[in-house]
Amino acid sequence: MATPILVVDDSAVSRSITIRSLPRDWDVTVTQASNGKEALIALHQRPHAVVLLDLNMPVMDGYEFLKVVNHWSLPRPTVIVLTGDIQPEAQARVKQLGARAFVKKPVQPLNLLGALKECGLL
Amino acid sequence: MTLLDEPMRSDALAELVNIGMGRAGDSLARLFNTFIQLSIPRLELVESTQISAVTAALVGTAGPVIAVRQAFSSRIRGEAIAIYPAAGCDSLADLVGYPDVTSDELLLEITNILVGACVGALAAQFGLALSFSPPSILGRMNLPELFGTRPLPWQRALIAEINFGIVDRAFCCHLLTFWPDASIDVLLRAVDAFLARLEG
Amino acid sequence: MDTAITTLDHLNAGVFSVDTELVIVRWNQFMASHSGKSVDEVIGRDLFACFPELPERWLRWKLRSVFLLGAFAFSSWKQRPHVFRFPHNRPLTGGIDFMCQDLAFLPVTAADGTVGSVCVLVTDATDAALSQRALYDAHSRLEREVSERRRIEDELQISHKLEAVGQLAAGIAHEINTPIQYVTDSVSFIGEAFAEMRCIVQTYRQALYDGTRRMALEDNTDLAYLEQNVPAAVDRALMGLDRVAALVRAMKEFGQPSLTAKSFADLNRAVTTTLTVAQSEYKDVAEIELEFGDVPEVECHIAELNQVFLQLIVNAAHAIADAHVAPARGTIRIKTWCDADAVFISVSDNGTGIPAPIRNRIFEPFFTTKPVGRGAGQGLAIARSIIVDRHAGSLTFETTTGRGTIFLVRLPR
Numbered sequence: 001m002a003t004p005i006l007v008v009d010d011s012a013v014s015r016s017i018t019i020r021s022l023p024r025d026w027d028v029t030v031t032q033a034s035n036g037k038e039a040l041i042a043l044h045q046r047p048h049a050v051v052l053l054d055l056n057m058p059v060m061d062g063y064e065f066l067k068v069v070n071h072w073s074l075p076r077p078t079v080i081v082l083t084g085d086i087q088p089e090a091q092a093r094v095k096q097l098g099a100r101a102f103v104k105k106p107v108q109p110l111n112l113l114g115a116l117k118e119c120g121l122l
Numbered sequence: 123m124t125l126l127d128e129p130m131r132s133d134a135l136a137e138l139v140n141i142g143m144g145r146a147g148d149s150l151a152r153l154f155n156t157f158i159q160l161s162i163p164r165l166e167l168v169e170s171t172q173i174s175a176v177t178a179a180l181v182g183t184a185g186p187v188i189a190v191r192q193a194f195s196s197r198i199r200g201e202a203i204a205i206y207p208a209a210g211c212d213s214l215a216d217l218v219g220y221p222d223v224t225s226d227e228l229l230l231e232i233t234n235i236l237v238g239a240c241v242g243a244l245a246a247q248f249g250l251a252l253s254f255s256p257p258s259i260l261g262r263m264n265l266p267e268l269f270g271t272r273p274l275p276w277q278r279a280l281i282a283e284i285n286f287g288i289v290d291r292a293f294c295c296h297l298l299t300f301w302p303d304a305s306i307d308v309l310l311r312a313v314d315a316f317l318a319r320l321e322g
Numbered sequence: 323m324d325t326a327i328t329t330l331d332h333l334n335a336g337v338f339s340v341d342t343e344l345v346i347v348r349w350n351q352f353m354a355s356h357s358g359k360s361v362d363e364v365i366g367r368d369l370f371a372c373f374p375e376l377p378e379r380w381l382r383w384k385l386r387s388v389f390l391l392g393a394f395a396f397s398s399w400k401q402r403p404h405v406f407r408f409p410h411n412r413p414l415t416g417g418i419d420f421m422c423q424d425l426a427f428l429p430v431t432a433a434d435g436t437v438g439s440v441c442v443l444v445t446d447a448t449d450a451a452l453s454q455r456a457l458y459d460a461h462s463r464l465e466r467e468v469s470e471r472r473r474i475e476d477e478l479q480i481s482h483k484l485e486a487v488g489q490l491a492a493g494i495a496h497e498i499n500t501p502i503q504y505v506t507d508s509v510s511f512i513g514e515a516f517a518e519m520r521c522i523v524q525t526y527r528q529a530l531y532d533g534t535r536r537m538a539l540e541d542n543t544d545l546a547y548l549e550q551n552v553p554a555a556v557d558r559a560l561m562g563l564d565r566v567a568a569l570v571r572a573m574k575e576f577g578q579p580s581l582t583a584k585s586f587a588d589l590n591r592a593v594t595t596t597l598t599v600a601q602s603e604y605k606d607v608a609e610i611e612l613e614f615g616d617v618p619e620v621e622c623h624i625a626e627l628n629q630v631f632l633q634l635i636v637n638a639a640h641a642i643a644d645a646h647v648a649p650a651r652g653t654i655r656i657k658t659w660c661d662a663d664a665v666f667i668s669v670s671d672n673g674t675g676i677p678a679p680i681r682n683r684i685f686e687p688f689f690t691t692k693p694v695g696r697g698a699g700q701g702l703a704i705a706r707s708i709i710v711d712r713h714a715g716s717l718t719f720e721t722t723t724g725r726g727t728i729f730l731v732r733l734p735r
Contacts, residue, residue: 010162013134016320056140056162084144085160087151105141106247149391220379227401238393256396256426 002027003121004046006077008039008065009054014105018052018082021109026122036060040068048077050121053099055083055090066097078119082107131313132165135282138247138316139163139240139299143284146240146297150286153235154217159287166281167306170274178265180283181296183207188225189268190233192257194241196250198305202241203298204233208262210292226259233257236286236297248312276302280309336406336423336444339430342389344369344382347439356408356421375407388427388440395427399447410448422451477704495573502570506563513556520549572598587624589665589733590614590658596631597656604639608652608671615659620733622713627733630705630717634669634729637701641673641727664715664735670728676721684719709733 005028009015015032022028031048033039037060039051055062062081069076081094084105091102101115116122140163147158168176181187186208193201206229215223218231234257245252260268279302287294301309330337331351339348346364354360357373364372369381380402388395397405399422408421424447432438523545572595597610604610635654642652657668676684685706709717713733721727 011133011137011140013130013317013320014137014140017137020320056160058162084141086144086148087157089151089157105137105144149393152390153387218383220377220383223380224401230396230398230401234396235387235391235393238395239391242393254394256398256424258398 002029003050004029004031004048005050005052006031006033006039006042006048007052008033008036008057008062009052009082010034010057011054014054014082014107018107018112021107021112023109023113023116023122026116036062036065036068039065043069043074043077047075050116050119051077051079053079053081055081055085055094063093063097066094066099070098078121080112080115080119082112130317131310134313134317134320135309136163136165138244138313139165139282139284141247142240142242142244143286145243146236146284147286149235149239150232154288156217157289159289161285164283166283168279168281170276170279173269173274173279174266176281177268177298180281180298181205181265183265183296185209186262186264188229188262189260190229190257191260192233192237193255194237194245194252195255196245196252198245198250198252198301198308200241200299200301200305202233202237202300203260203268204229204236205265205268205296205298207292207294210294214291214293230257230259232295236295237299240284240297241299248309248316250312278303278306280306335446337441338444339439339441340369340385341439342437344385346372348441353444357406373406377402377405381405384427385440388429389437392429392431392437394429397425397427399424399451403451406444411446412448418448418452422447477707491573495570498570499567499574502563502567506560506567509556509559509563513553513560516552516556569598572596584621584623586619586621587627588619589617589627589667592624592628593631593656593658593667596628596635599628600632600635600639603636604642604654606648607639607643607646608654611653611655613655613657615657617658617660617665618735620665620735622733623708626708626712630708630731631667631669633701633705634731637729638669638671638673638727641671641675643673645673645724645726660735662735665733667731667733668728669731670726672726675723675725675727676719677723681721685717 003026005022007015007018007030009018009032012034015034019030022030031042031046033042035057039053040060042048043051053062053065062083066079069079076098079099080101080103081091081099082103082105083090086104094102100119103111103115113122143160143163147160150156151158164180166176166180183205188206188208188211190204190206191201192204193199211225211229214225214228218228234254237257238254242252242254279300281301282299283296285294285296330348333350333352336353336356337348337350338346338353341347346367346369349359349361349364357364359372370376370378384395384397387393402425403422404420405423405425406421408423410418410421412418424445426443426445428441428443429437430439430441593612593614635656638654642654646652652672655668655670657666657670659666684702686703706717709715709731715731715733717729717731719727719729
């Protein structure tokens with residue numbers, strides 16, 4: 001069965017890079033959202049096993065999204081943060097908020113593969 | 123055809139600027155041992171006659187500011203202007219580890235770090251190596267005085283605006299990067315090449 | 323490689339590199355000749371061990387930032403003029419202590435992508451610094467000249483205004499003088515006429531002695547009251563007129579337009595005149611003590627000197643008003659004397675005295691301690707200019723906080 005994945009980023013180009021960086025042999029169905037709020041709606045409509053999350057976004061940013069997901073009763077997805085904000089403290093903050101892995105942008109297929117393995121998804 | 127008419131181009135460029143901004147924030151954070159808050163980049167294509175109005179809208183600060191500029195060049199040439207609301211520039215001296223630092227020197231330092239990291243990272247994604255000239259202080263002024271009333275030596279420019287803040291401090295910096303006239307086309311081709319790699 | 327090194331050595335700029343341990347790994351000819359330390363002396367040695375005079379904490383921070391970020395860094399002579407204590411490049415013309423320097427720090431990336439060393443470019447910015455300094459000096463000189471000119475213009479304007487007021491006062495005094503003269507004459511005449519009337523009434527009384535009629539008549543007119551009070555009223559009126567006449571005379575003298583040529587004048591008389599004019603300023607707060615010496619007439623612009631005396635008396639009155647709570651009163655003592663060369667006038671008060679921090683500023687134009695409306699801060703500046711510039715004299719003071727102040731005017735004979 002295909003793994004449902006949610007890609008959250010305000011940049012379409014960035015979402016496209018992310019999707020292209022996913023392992024070719026991994027069977028997935030991809031849903032896209034352009035901010036935290038859209039991502040929450042998508043999760044309500046259908047549970048996703050994995051969320052690939054950008055941090056700096058309009059409407060609702062990645063930090064806010066993580067805080068909401070932390071407090072809800074629905075099945076929790078595995079969240080991997082993909083961001084241009086590569087400060088060590090940004091990494092520490094999202095880990096504390098429940099993100100399982102951190103990949104810096106621009107996303108490289110090898111780095112993403114490493115993060116997916118780190119979370120036990122492959 | 124202009125850069126921003128094509129949504130994929132402007133989106134791609136915004137993402138590249140975003141990555142540059144992330145590098146700049148990281149540089150500042152590592153040097154000053156503090157967390158830097160980043161904004162979402164904004165891009166505008168502007169005619170030189172509109173520059174004051176557009177700058178005011180992007181920065182949105184009333185009250186005096188200190189402006190510092192720095193030029194960069196290679197196949198593209200441009201200039202960055204860092205705008206610091208004057209009210210947030212006091213008591214930054216403890217950020218650096220050396221004594222007798224003046225506010226001017228510190229703002230030159232911060233500008234150089236932000237421009238070097240942000241514009242440098244952006245250019246690196248296009249495979250361009252930039253060289254930078256030393257930053258210099260434009261002065262303490264109100265925003266409308268930034269470009270004065272003199273005629274400007276360009277017709278159109280692409281502006282990328284990002285801002286940086288330090289948690290728990292009033293300090294804030296608006297970094298405006300200007301790519302005038304011919305540089306827009308170079309930038310445009312670089313973005314197209316980047317998008318083509320993505321397709322391929 | 324050899325060519326590159328030779329080129330670096332001929333460059334009219336300093337080039338050196340340090341590795342991650344801040345050990346010097348490159349040192350060009352410019353650095354050697356300006357620092358006095360040859361390549362052999364510095365290569366392989368710690369930068370700060372070789373140059374202890376370098377601003378170490380700043381430079382370490384700067385180099386660290388380049389190693390850490392792999393980005394350019396700069397420093398300008400405007401913030402840090404002399405990073406290295408290099409002699410300037412003007413052995414002949416001089417004009418500056420050390421070479422002013424701009425520094426550029428360039429990261430040199432190693433094969434593994436990390437920054438292996440930092441190359442520092444030291445350029446001589448002395449010429450730019452000197453021309454900026456010259457520009458700055460010229461600018462400050464111009465600013466000083468403009469403000470000096472503005473000050474003189476303001477002073478002139480105020481003294482013109484004072485002169486106009488003086489002339490106006492003299493004119494008014496002249497106009498008042500004539501009616502006062504005939505009012506005085508008339509009142510004197512009424513007084514004399516009344517006395518004569520009394521004699522006539524007295525005579526009639528005796529001639530027409532009739533007890534009852536006299537009582538009724540005199541009760542009706544209250545003649546006794548009139549007899550008693552009218553002469554007193556006339557005397558009072560005459561006294562008042564006398565004082566008005568004196569004031570008008572003083573105003574005429576005080577406000578005399580300053581002639582282009584000086585003329586001889588009696589300073590004791592000038593002081594008396596000024597005291598009459600200034601009465602309203604001091605009469606509620608101070609007694610006046612006069613000690614006039616036998617002083618010769620002095621060749622002067624008397625209207626201007628009157629202004630100086632007025633200023634000193636008004637200042638003394640203000641100092642006393644600030645020091646004494648009514649109804650306690652102070653004393654203004656005015657003394658004149660002379661020696662072989664000069665005539666002296668001193669005006670002393672037992673008021674607040676001048677506080678130490680402002681003593682050397684009281685003659686500055688626009689300097690005032692008085693609230694708005696009580697003085698524009700021009701008085702003493704103008705007074706000094708009148709005495710010193712117009713009369714080749716001096717205006718000095720001695721003061722003790724809480725005890726009072728004495729101003730001394732010296733005018734050459």
